[in-house]
Every structure is written in structure tokens, then in C-alpha cells.
Amino acid sequence: MLGTGLLLSTGNKWHSRRKLLTPTFHFNILKNFAVVMEERSRSFVRQLRETEGSEVEVASLIKDFTLYTICETAMGISLDLDKSEPALNYLDAVINIGPLILERSICFWLQSDLIYRSLPTGRRHEKYLKTIHSFADNLIHGRKQQRLRDMEEFETTEEDGVKRRLAFLDLLLEVESKGEIDLEGIREEVNTFMFEGHDTTANALIFGIMLLADHPEVQDKIREEYRKIVGEPDRAFTMSDFTEMKYLEAVIKETLRLYPSVPFIGRTVTEDFMLDDVLVRAGTQVAVRIYDLQRRQDLFPDPHDFKPERFLEADHRPFAFVPFSAGARNCIGQRFAMMEMKCVLSMICDNFRLESSIKNHRPALAADLVLRAVEPIHVRFVPR
Numbered sequence: 324m325l326g327t328g329l330l331l332s333t334g335n336k337w338h339s340r341r342k343l344l345t346p347t348f349h350f351n352i353l354k355n356f357a358v359v360m361e362e363r364s365r366s367f368v369r370q371l372r373e374t375e376g377s378e379v380e381v382a383s384l385i386k387d388f389t390l391y392t393i394c395e396t397a398m399g400i401s402l403d404l405d406k407s408e409p410a411l412n413y414l415d416a417v418i419n420i421g422p423l424i425l426e427r428s429i430c431f432w433l434q435s436d437l438i439y440r441s442l443p444t445g446r447r448h449e450k451y452l453k454t455i456h457s458f459a460d461n462l463i464h465g466r467k468q469q470r471l472r473d474m475e476e477f478e479t480t481e482e483d484g485v486k487r488r489l490a491f492l493d494l495l496l497e498v499e500s501k502g503e504i505d506l507e508g509i510r511e512e513v514n515t516f517m518f519e520g521h522d523t524t525a526n527a528l529i530f531g532i533m534l535l536a537d538h539p540e541v542q543d544k545i546r547e548e549y550r551k552i553v554g555e556p557d558r559a560f561t562m563s564d565f566t567e568m569k570y571l572e573a574v575i576k577e578t579l580r581l582y583p584s585v586p587f588i589g590r591t592v593t594e595d596f597m598l599d600d601v602l603v604r605a606g607t608q609v610a611v612r613i614y615d616l617q618r619r620q621d622l623f624p625d626p627h628d629f630k631p632e633r634f635l636e637a638d639h640r641p642f643a644f645v646p647f648s649a650g651a652r653n654c655i656g657q658r659f660a661m662m663e664m665k666c667v668l669s670m671i672c673d674n675f676r677l678e679s680s681i682k683n684h685r686p687a688l689a690a691d692l693v694l695r696a697v698e699p700i701h702v703r704f705v706p707r
């Protein structure tokens with residue numbers, strides 16, 4: 324599904340793609356995405372108002388929110404408005420292919436292409452993959468044609484950054500016109516952003532809402548900070564608003580410490596090294612267990628307690644807190660994700676009091692493609 328897009332490529336290909344894609348997360352571009360995030364957040368708040376304070380299952384609502392946001396920012400289409408058959412099939416395929424990828428990755432008997440393709444599960448995977456690829460291909464070609472038609476409207480100026488609302492896809496087409504990436508490469512990257520950019524953020528938000536529902540005092544502080552920064556509730560966000568939301572940032576960090584959406588990452592050791600008194604040889608596969616690292620008593624006192632203040636007080640040890648990984652292969656979308664989470668959580672806390680149905684209930688967890696709660700999480704959004 325992702326081909327050798329940014330997440331899965333190595334060596335020279337990764338290096339040149341990372342260089343090519345880094346500017347797509349530049350401040351001026353993020354400014355554009357903030358507009359989409361704000362619109363989506365406002366519509367999410369309206370949706371929550373309709374629940375009239377009754378209990379809702381958080382996951383499905385949040386997943387739609389992050390999926391629609393990434394669709395609009397990555398591909399420039401509003402899938403909540405587009406109810407055409409290809410769009411609905413695409414959404415269905417993006418949601419349903421995840422468990423199939425996971426199943427294949429852990430079942431040795433499904434590794435052979437020949438066997439996998441002959442099984443019902445392999446055929447379903449093939450069908451979803453075809454849907455995802457043909458939707459992306461049509462969109463890329465359509466957008467390329469449109470881009471050629473109204474070239475002038477897409478022009479940017481140095482002072483105001485981007486004049487018109489551009490998606491990742493438009494930025495990639497810009498690079499394609501200079502011959503630095505081909506259409507196959509664009510498809511890999513659009514699929515990679517779609518894949519990395521919705522489930523990760525969704526689960527962080529689900530856990531965040533669960534924790535907030537148990538901590539009314541934290542909700543109040545987020546609201547207080549929001550009011551101080553934004554003033555009237557209907558004023559549009561500016562980029563500096565997000566930078567100023569220090570308390571909310573600490574809340575999101577504490578959520579990601581307890582519930583890192585990517586609970587472990589894998590690496591291949593490229594040079595022999597000593598890990599204390601153990602020699603780790605080049606070629607060894609290692610798993611970095613982010614979840615366990617961030618719950619170590621020696622690094623984070625009372626490690627299982629939700630204490631956002633710890634991120635406002637003393638600095639933690641370098642590399643003790645790594646929800647977005649660290650170093651050259653860190654998450655390219657972390658600023659995007661933080662902005663999206665700040666946008667929607669601040670609006671939620673400004674509009675609602677969150678109440679959990681079972682106080683301090685901590686669900687069992689599963690680490691499949693991302694960390695998620697096995698049981699549903701129910702919360703009431705009581706209008707303020």
C-alpha cells in the first residue's frame with residue numbers, strides 16, 4: 324500500500340524524499356492546513372452539540388474527524404461532503420485494510436504471495452488495495468490536469484506564502500513539474516501521509532479525551548488558557564495561538580507519554596556497539612519500546628499517573644520522551660499532529676464539560692498498527 328514512501332524507504336531514496344518533503348511542513352504551509360483543521364474542529368463541535376450531553380462512543384467520532392482532516396490536507400478533497408461511490412469505497416478501504424496488513428505481518432503462513440492471493444483474506448486485501456490505488460491515481464491525474472488549467476491561481480508570493488488553499492498533493496505536483504518526483508512517487512507519499520496521518524492522531528485524541536473526562540480541573544485550565552489567548556470564541560486561530568498554548572501542549576505530551584500512538588519502533592543495528600555490558604552486533608534487529616520507556620519510574624516519578632504539570636516543570640532526560648521518535652527518522656508530521664490536536668481539544672474544552680461514565684476506568688490496550696483501547700470509551704460532552 325505504501326510502496327517505498329517516506330516511512331518505509333531507506334538509503335538514498337529516503338534521504339532525497341525527506342529533503343523533498345520537509346518543506347511541505349513549513350510554517351507557511353502549516354498555516355494553510357490550520358484553516359482546514361479549524362473548520363473541521365468547528366464542525367466536530369457542532370456534531371458533539373447534537374449529542375445533547377448523552378453518552379457517546381468516542382472512537383468512531385474522532386476517527387472520522389482525523390480522517391476527514393487528513394483527506395482535505397493531503398489530497399484537497401472534502402470526503403464528508405463527497406458521498407460519491409468511489410469516495411465512500413475509498414474511506415471504507417482505508418479503514419478496513421489496516422487489520423489485514425496486521426494479520427499478514429504476524430502470520431507466517433500468509434507470507435507467500437501465492438498462498439495469500441488464493442485465500443479470501445488475501446483477495447479482500449487485493450480489492451481494498453486496488454480501490455485505494457485507483458482512487459489516488461484518479462485524484463492525482465485530475466489534480467494535475469486542473470493544475471495545468473489554472474496555473475496562475477496556484478502561484479505563490481514571498482510575502483504571504485501560499486495564496487490559495489494547497490494540499491500536500493499540489494505541493495508534490497509542483498515538485499513533479501520540476502522532474503524531482505514521478506507520479507508513482509506521489510502516490511506512495513499521498514498514501515503514506517494518509518496512513519500515518521489519521522490513526523495515530525485519532526488514538527492520541529481518544530486517550531486524551533478519556534483522561535480529560537476524569538480530570539475536570541485540567542479541562543478548566545485548558546479553557547482558561549484558550550480564553551486568555553483567543554479571547555472571543557469565534558475568532559479564527561493564528562499560528563501564534565498554537566505556540567502560546569503551553570498548558571494544552573503539556574496535556575497532549577502527558578497523554579502521548581502514557582499512550583504513545585506508536586508504542587514501539589524497529590531498527591536494524593548498522594554498527595557493533597555495547598549496551599551496558601552486552602555486545603550488540605551489526606545486523607541485529609532491535610525493538611525500541613517507547614511505551615515501556617515512557618513509564619519508567621526512574622525517568623517519570625509516579626509513572627502511571629496523569630500529571631501534565633511534569634512537562635511544565637523540570638526538563639526530562641533527553642530521549643526519555645520520544646512519542647515521535649528521535650533523530651533523522653523522526654516523525655515528519657509532528658507539528659501538524661500537535662496543531663490538529665491543540666485545535667480540536669481547545670475547542671472541545673471551551674464548549675463542553677467532559678464526563679466519563681466510569682470514573683478512572685483504564686481500558687485494556689492492544690498494540691496493532693497503533694496503540695488503541697480494546698474496549699470502547701464512553702464520554703458525555705455536556706454543553707457549558
Ligand code: HEM
Pocket residue numbers: 329330331341515516519520521523524527583584585588589645646647648651652653654655656657659660
Ligand atoms: C500523534 C500523532 C503521531 C505520532 C505519535 C507519530 C509518531 C511517529 C513515529 C514514532 C514515527 C517513527 C516511526 C518509525 O521509525 O518506525 C513516525 C514517522 C512518520 N510519521 Fe508520524 N506520528 C504522528 C502523526 C503523523 C502525521 C499527522 C503525519 C503526516 C501528516 C505523520 C507522518 C509520518 C511519516 C511520513 C513518518 C516517516 C518519517 C521518516 O521515516 O522519515 N505522522 N511518526
